[in-house]
Each structure stands twice: as C-alpha cells, then as structure tokens.
Amino acid sequence: MNDRTRSLGDYLAALRRGAGLSQNQLAARLCLASGTASVTRSEVSRWERGVRVPGVWLPFLAQVLAVPLSELRQAAAYARGDERAQLPVPARTLADLLPDGDRLTPTGSGRHLGADDVTELAGRAHALRLADDVLSGGDLIGPAYRELRRAVDLYRTATFSETTGRGLLVQIGELGQIVGWIASDAGRLDDAEDAYRIGLGAARQAGDATLAANVAGSLAYQWTNTGRPRDGVALAEAAVREAGRDAPPATRALFLDRVAWAHTRAEQSQPAMRALGLAHEALSEEERAPAPDWAYWVDRSELEVMDARVFTELRRPLRAVPLLTRVLGEYAPTHAREMALYRSWLAVALADANEPEQAAEEARRVVDLSGDLSSERTADRARVVLTRLREYEEVPEVDAVLRDHGHLLLA
Structure with a gap:
C-alpha cells in the first residue's frame, strides 16, 4: 500500500x-x-x-x-503509478491549495472585510468541527482543505481593520487545528502537520495563547500516536505552559489529558497518572471566563475516556472496563468513529482482564463500525484489537473473529 x-x-x-x-x-x-x-x-x-x-x-x-x-x-x-494520470478528487495535498512563501502576510489587494465576515468564517469553522463529530477524515478532507485555503486567501488579499485582522487570524488558527485533525484521521500525516503549523502561526500572530496551545497540543497528540511519544511529551507540556493558568478550566483539562497520554505512550506511568489528576482538578475549577466554542466537547465523560485509555495502556483493566462501559452506555450512536475507538479500548481491556469471549464480541463491533468509516484511526485500532486477541485464538469466539477478519492484519 x-x-x-x-x-x-x-x-x-x-x-x-x-x-x-x-x-x-x-x-x-x-x-x-x-x-x-x-x-x-x-x-x-x-x-x-x-x-x-x-x-x-x-x-x-x-x-x-x-x-x-x-x-x-x-x-x-x-x-497504479501512471505519471500522466491525476486522481479526480478535490485537493490532494495542502501544498496544492495554499500559496508559496509567507502564507499569512496580507497584500491588501482585495475587497474590504469587516466583523460580519469574521462571524461567517467562525460559523464555517464550527460547522466543520460539528461535521467531524459524525463523519470521518476521508469524507471531510476535501471540504476542509478548501475552507482553510479560502480563509488564508481572504487574509492575504483583503483589506481590514486591526480588530478584523485579528479575528481572521483566530479563525485561521481554528481551521488549522480542525483541518489538521481531519487530515490526521484520513492518514495524511504530513498534510496534518502542515495544517497544524499554519494554525499555530495564526493563533500566535493573533495573540490567542489558548488557541495556540490547542493547536500545539493537537500536533503533540499526532506525534505521540505515530512513534514520537517523547517529542509528544515535550510539545504537550509546552502547550500547557503556553496556555497558562488563566486559560479556561475545560481547555486546561484537555491540554493536561494530552500530556497524560503522551507520558503513557512514552512508558512513563507516574507522570501520566499525575497529569490525569491535574486534568480532573482543572475541570472542577470554577470558570472565570467562558470556554471557547471549540472546546464544546470537553466534559467529564471525555476525561474518563482518557483515564480508561491510560489505564488500558498501563494494563490496569479493572479500572478501565467500568469507565468505558459506562461512557459507551451514554454515548450517541451517531458518533460512529468515537464509538469504534472507545470500543477498541474496551476490547483490549477485556482481553487484559482474561475475558476473551467478551473481548471478541467487542472486537466484532469495532470491525463492523470501522468498516463503514474512512478513518485511519479506527482502521489502526481494529488491527490493534485483532493482534491482541491472537493470544486467545484457541477460544472459539476469538477464533471465529480472527477467521472472519484476520485479513485486516495483512493491510
């Protein structure tokens, strides 16, 4: 492949x-x-x-x-490699869509923009985030690229006041984060990193430290999951420092969760557990300022999912299974990707708890859910689950799952 x-x-x-x-x-x-x-x-x-x-x-x-x-x-x-052929899809890479040189240097050669234009762009960025809740990266990557290009082009070519310019940069920062997340879900890691860097530059240029921390933390999460956990730790911790103590509690909880996950993947259990505790403490604090719109999904259940993922990775299934079971019972079935991901952690935790029959049942659900998703995240997790079940291949339920879906391990 x-x-x-x-x-x-x-x-x-x-x-x-x-x-x-x-x-x-x-x-x-x-x-x-x-x-x-x-x-x-x-x-x-x-x-x-x-x-x-x-x-x-x-x-x-x-x-x-x-x-x-x-x-x-x-x-x-x-x-098949024919150099004369082109793939008939909108936007193959971000490089195809974004201009060369300094992407965020305005030229002032286009129409005048005002507050209404920033509001419209904010609505489009939020719509893309909501779409990502129910669609996979492969489905959204074309529209996502176009939105980021449109925003960058507006900033580079339009005229605007200083206040409007800052608002445009904030929206470019938000789009860079969600486009990076979508590209990462589609398995396009280089494009994702490019988008994250655009978003980080825009957020910093706008002076929005909390947004910059969110973009940097998202890139840290990608590094953590793609073989660079120690780099992920360093960047996730830097994101927490960049946000500072004045960041809204929900956002600090999110950033600390990413630190916990990076430490977990770096096999640093005690720092991981400390970061989880700090994340819960942050979410319990009284809000001094409202959280930004992009943090709408951060709540106690999401923190418990990360708790369970950390417990699973650290081979503590007795703590992971109850958390995941409760969260999955409350989760909206329309969020198919998250359901597949969370069930994948439950399947591994059940295998670790020496419950192979239940693990096999969850594995089938993971494969069934991920089969209709264009998400590299869910495809990878399905392979992780099937690999974990090989230890129990003599169990009839596990053997049946591996016979039906073992071909996925050849991908």
Whole structure:
C-alpha cells in the first residue's frame, strides 16, 4: 500500500458514502450489476483501504455509483503509478491549495472585510468541527482543505481593520487545528502537520495563547500516536505552559489529558497518572471566563475516556472496563468513529482482564463500525484489537473473529 492506492481508497469511499451506501450494500449492488456473487464487503474494504485496486470491477462501480467510467479508470491508473494520470478528487495535498512563501502576510489587494465576515468564517469553522463529530477524515478532507485555503486567501488579499485582522487570524488558527485533525484521521500525516503549523502561526500572530496551545497540543497528540511519544511529551507540556493558568478550566483539562497520554505512550506511568489528576482538578475549577466554542466537547465523560485509555495502556483493566462501559452506555450512536475507538479500548481491556469471549464480541463491533468509516484511526485500532486477541485464538469466539477478519492484519 502506498499514498496513491490509499488516495484511491479515500476517493472510492467518498463516492460510496455520497451514494448513501454501506460497504455491504455496495457489495450487494455490484453482485447484482455483474450477475455474480463474488464481491464481498471485505473486498470493498480492501479497495477503500488501498490494499487492492478494483480492476475489472470498474465498469460496475461506475454503474452503481453513477460516475463516469473514464473518471474511475483515470483514478485506477493514478493508483497504479501512471505519471500522466491525476486522481479526480478535490485537493490532494495542502501544498496544492495554499500559496508559496509567507502564507499569512496580507497584500491588501482585495475587497474590504469587516466583523460580519469574521462571524461567517467562525460559523464555517464550527460547522466543520460539528461535521467531524459524525463523519470521518476521508469524507471531510476535501471540504476542509478548501475552507482553510479560502480563509488564508481572504487574509492575504483583503483589506481590514486591526480588530478584523485579528479575528481572521483566530479563525485561521481554528481551521488549522480542525483541518489538521481531519487530515490526521484520513492518514495524511504530513498534510496534518502542515495544517497544524499554519494554525499555530495564526493563533500566535493573533495573540490567542489558548488557541495556540490547542493547536500545539493537537500536533503533540499526532506525534505521540505515530512513534514520537517523547517529542509528544515535550510539545504537550509546552502547550500547557503556553496556555497558562488563566486559560479556561475545560481547555486546561484537555491540554493536561494530552500530556497524560503522551507520558503513557512514552512508558512513563507516574507522570501520566499525575497529569490525569491535574486534568480532573482543572475541570472542577470554577470558570472565570467562558470556554471557547471549540472546546464544546470537553466534559467529564471525555476525561474518563482518557483515564480508561491510560489505564488500558498501563494494563490496569479493572479500572478501565467500568469507565468505558459506562461512557459507551451514554454515548450517541451517531458518533460512529468515537464509538469504534472507545470500543477498541474496551476490547483490549477485556482481553487484559482474561475475558476473551467478551473481548471478541467487542472486537466484532469495532470491525463492523470501522468498516463503514474512512478513518485511519479506527482502521489502526481494529488491527490493534485483532493482534491482541491472537493470544486467545484457541477460544472459539476469538477464533471465529480472527477467521472472519484476520485479513485486516495483512493491510
């Protein structure tokens, strides 16, 4: 699998969701269109994860998804390495969309902007955050890139007052954070880091220390999860210092949670536990100022999820399982990605607690949920869960899960 086949997979997944089909439904319709019964959900999943290129199925995909066959053939040629072919998706990288040079130096050559324009941009940034609650990175990456480009272009070309300029920079900072998060979820880590750096520069230029800490902490979280936990610790702790004691309690709790996770992945258990305790203390403090809109999702349940993740990673399942079970019982089913992620931690904790039958049941739920998501995070967690279950492959329930879904470990 390479960047080209992964991009083809993202493109096919976006087409499927645009047609309102699950992977099972697409497989069934391809069987009807071709007059065979040889397309399974697993095969559709392999296409979307970039493990295979559809090949002979392209005409039937074009028919079922109502897209030109020429477009699908060009996409397949791109995935196979044809240098003349282009992937027909909006925005392949942030570099395609953002100008060279200093991205946040205004030229003052365009129309005049005022407070209403900042308000509109804030609404678009918040809408993107809300969409991320229910959609995966692969579905949102194109629109997200376009929003960030539009905001940067506005700042560079328009004329505005100092107050309006600061408001624009704040929104670019917020967009940089959410676009980075979306790109990371889609598995495009370089693009995510680029977006985070744009957002961090804008937040600092605007003088918004709390926002800068959120962007820096998001990048720290990415580093922590992609083999750089000690760098993640350093950056997450720097984000806490940048925010300072005057940051709203909910935001400080979030930043401290990221510190806890980075220490956990760096195998530093005591600092991790201390950071968790500080996060809960911060959230319990009386608010001296309202939290920013982007922190709307930070609450006691979210802190308990991080507690449980840390406990699971530290092999303390008796503390992790009750927390995850309670939170999952209260979580909205529309948040499919988070449900898949949280259940993945529950499955691992159950395996650690020597409850392989229950772990296998949760593993099936994780795979079922993640199969219809264009999220590298959930795909990776599904592989982690299946790998953990191999210790119990002699248990019939586990053996059945591994026989049904073991191919995911080959991706």
